[in-house]
Amino acid sequence: MTFSRPVEDEVDRLVAAWRQERPDLDVTPLEVLSRVSRLSRHLERERRAAFASHDMESWEFDVLTALRRAGEPYELSPGALLRATLVTSGTMTNRIDRLAAAGLVVRRPDPEDRRGVLVRLTPAGMHRVDAAFADLLRRERELLAGLEQHEQQALAALLRRLLIPFDASDAPAH
Amino acid sequence: MTFSRPVEDEVDRLVAAWRQERPDLDVTPLEVLSRVSRLSRHLERERRAAFASHDMESWEFDVLTALRRAGEPYELSPGALLRATLVTSGTMTNRIDRLAAAGLVVRRPDPEDRRGVLVRLTPAGMHRVDAAFADLLRRERELLAGLEQHEQQALAALLRRLLIPFDASDAPAH
């Protein structure tokens, strides 16, 4: 036997309300884009919960993973980090300060460019980020459990096509 | 003739980097969920730009549209507004204060519940939100122009399935 499940989400209700109030407008873009925004908001809450058990904040994770992904020697410039995390330079300076104070990264002058700085993951930082990342993946897998493999792939492919224009002509925030 | 276009986005690069660094982990969840997060971030920037020409902030738009969608008499409680916008109650109080100061909404006691308050859109607020919304829809349609109608529908349907668990068991923020 099957149980009846809700087949509507908040965006369906939102779109229906708009069609009622503004039948003159075509609100179909919301079907995709409002869902992206709302889902992202929910995901952010999930992430926060996942990291809480590792004594880690989302912003810390974002920076540390960028360094972790870079591979040996786990070192990037602040500029590269802000492009990877989509935050402004003031924010990144602040984040690096706090991560350095916590001993998770170290800052050193760039030997090739005296304007520049390099930020490197410490062994402690590496340990922390690896543990948190494994946990995050576990939880994210559960969120996607409702979709078959091929559906996840289709979804990823469609999202990629929306993302490419942004990622190509990247005028990053300063 | 055809031009070669980039077929990769940042997430492809991010996933490739993880597979290099952590071949022991299955990072496929990122293919969907990182794209959702990053796309949402880009969309937020677009929204900000769209509203700038209407002297409006994103947060104002979020509250005013919730009231606009409610239909006559364009009135909701703060509690309903915070559930619609996924912010906490302290944030909503602050937002209503500022919107009221700007003359875009008015607050009045709920005649049926002396604990409660009702927030109503003013004619000025209605005018502002209608103009901004039309503009936003125009811009969002362009962002989706790369996808065929049926692809947009497929994308919306897949996103809905991820969203339903969140929107069903809604433990709202207080």
Next chain:
DNA sequence: CTCCATTATCTTGACGTCGAGATAAATCGA
């Protein structure tokens, strides 16, 4: 009818982000 858990909103302080501008080094053209 009273008590108490619940609901609705607001208050407050801490905190992270943004945006504009400052500083300094590198780069390019004349």
Next chain:
DNA sequence: TCGATTTATCTCGACGTCAAGATAATGGAG
């Protein structure tokens, strides 16, 4: 080589959000 422009990072003040807790009214159990 000099000056102007660009690039890289940091500083700082304004601001919005969150989380926890305060206040007050409601509604159901006994």
